[in-house]
Amino acid sequence: MAKWTPKHEAPEPLEGPVVATITGGTILWFVLFLVQLPFYGWFDDHGHLWWLGTCLAGAGLGLIGIWYVRKRDAAIKRALAAGPSTDPVTE
Secondary structure (H helix, E strand, C coil): CCCCCCCCCCCCCCCCCHHHHHHHHHHHHHHHHHHHHHHHHHHHHCCCCHHHHHHHHHHHHHHHHHHHHHHHHHHHHHHHHHCCCCCCCCC
16 A cells, blocks of 8 residues: 655644634533423433433533633734744754
């Protein structure tokens, strides 16, 4: 099997309001959990209790995501404030 070589340069990563996007998604998952909570009995009777678990897991993982992207954003800002890199690997 031949080694695959890219024909084009990789595009720059998209940067946007990452913290706001992750926060909004986390809030949405938690709201979906709260909206479904009054119907717990119906979900349990019909074997769809995993829907509540999915929403709760999405909210929990979203909290981890918020922590991660805030730390990442702070590290990017620190790196930009420090000036140009002197690392020979990135040059």
